[in-house]
Amino acid sequence: MLNDRKKKILQAVIDEYINSAEPVSSGTLVEKYGLNYSSATVRNELAELEKSGYLDKTHTSSGRIPSEKGYRFYVDELINEEDISLEEIKYIQSKLDEKVNEIEDLTKIATSTLSEVTHYTTVAIGPKTAMQIIEEIKFVLLGRRMLMVVIVTDTGLVKETIIKYDEDITLNQVETLNNLFNTKLKGKSLSKIDKPMEEYILAEISYSIEVIKPIIEQINKIVEQEEKIYLEGTKKSFDLPEFKSMEVAKNFINLLDTKELMLDMLNSGVAKDINVYIGDENDNENLKDFSIVTFKHTVGDKDLGTIGIIGPKRMDYSKVISVMKYISNKLNKDKE
Amino acid sequence: MLNDRKKKILQAVIDEYINSAEPVSSGTLVEKYGLNYSSATVRNELAELEKSGYLDKTHTSSGRIPSEKGYRFYVDELINEEDISLEEIKYIQSKLDEKVNEIEDLTKIATSTLSEVTHYTTVAIGPKTAMQIIEEIKFVLLGRRMLMVVIVTDTGLVKETIIKYDEDITLNQVETLNNLFNTKLKGKSLSKIDKPMEEYILAEISYSIEVIKPIIEQINKIVEQEEKIYLEGTKKSFDLPEFKSMEVAKNFINLLDTKELMLDMLNSGVAKDINVYIGDENDNENLKDFSIVTFKHTVGDKDLGTIGIIGPKRMDYSKVISVMKYISNKLNKDKE
DNA sequence: AGTTAGCAGTCGAAAGACTAAAGTGCTAAT
């Protein structure tokens, strides 16, 4: 579709624009990118690339900037997917090798490492609570009137909640609860703790409804709990030239400050390797000036959450995608 | 020190500036604030207030803006501490009456409510982990090789951690651990789990060091864990006119994005009712254009964390302080 | 046919000039 010279020129334009954030002129391309043609020839090619929609101009006599179609082509066809240095690899390794006891911590570390290496803002959410399988559910008496419920799921997530009663709870009761809930719920997904289940348990139980009711309530609260969002490196974005525009900066803050938008953003990814959404490809109006790159953090087929990068459309896709691939693989391999 | 008329005029200037964010002219004061003097008289007074350092000018022929000394005087002497409407009281009540099981949730709710009512950005941290008294420490076997440690402190904080072993743990061992740790640590502060204590426990214990070592390690990790920061209403600040200045906006983001700065900020408060720091009164360079207002969330003499508001120096101190006082009292009273 | 030198034409960003509006400070009168 595009001949080799056009591809080369398009790539040069985008590479240059990613670096400079300024419209790219034919002269610059010839000087910096070792093209064996005169600027006039390059100009002709640029004009055609613009006609095909890969490039834009800010005004009639300006240099070219990539269009979203241009970025898309660049991401799909032109980038070098191994744009990652030895130092970066070493740094990432040292970070990810840190011992962690909970995947939550691993997500946190991966998110901050990703931000440090790419210099962009990163976000993450943990696995969807409701989808997880209950591996163990345990009742523990803390005081005489304080009962703790601990739920451990297949992804290693630990959720705990405390219920305070007005009367003493006996060890016997705790025993019964442990048996009942474990036989009924182990192996089921958290979302299964619904009305029918509640009624079943209430019918089954020999003693006071007063004890069970708050337990079910609390467990449901846990399940419905909004996912936690990890955010890293916000301030880095503010040094980018695009943030000189107040409108862009506001959109960005608005996005990061609104949980629903963040969740939308992170959940929009398909279950494929790495997702790239450029500008208007995002459903979200607030994201029209940004690109996001996300990946699902998985081990086997278990979803352990989603990690994403938000940057300007002019983000360094090569680096971002390379680093992400590397981290993604490493997370997957190490935990196997 | 300042006669009544000067006070009245100073107050009018600051009230007006808080509203308009524009330098205040003598004419505006006469028109809007029902002063029974001509603008010329007011001008004379303004000139003297400026000479005494309570007011500033942006240029020779501009209106006046409050200086930090002016704000300080305003906060100390001039504000109305009951600047809170019935609707606001009702709203706050409805929010704070929500049932919560952990004080962490209460802090979260208080923080977001404060932001909603004042329209400023709010932040909070929980109680200092290391200072808390261990009320209960419990070991629970989750799988055969997964041991959970739960620590409940006097402030109601629940910290839990999981340790994975390579060998099975027996119920007997769990029993021993429960006894040992409870007799040794109950009633002590979390910071007491230090080297000597570690050695003592290691000496005391009859079986493998392999079991104890990771427990102590993990508990120490918990204790040293950075406090969690709750942040609410960032985007609201970006609508303020002072955020048109990129420098101000950057300082703000830089502050919110740096955990250490946030902790400094919240921890700088003296243990008095409500602390107000105006502009350069903050030690922190990033805060020079902002004011912060904080209070310690306490019940009795237990420190349950600190909640703060960050806004422009021109913040609505009357409202902020009134609302904060109300929330602070309510938190204290309800939990008694 | 593909490439290129050369040049006219376009546009934006920066600098300067001008004006109108908003406010102060001071003087002299009340």
Next chain:
DNA sequence: ATTAGCACTTTAGTCTTTCGACTGCTAACT
């Protein structure tokens, strides 16, 4: 002690001009 009145200062906005950076096109070149 207060105030009317006016000269003076400064900003913000608008317009104009200039300068430099590019492009697009034409005609010549290989």
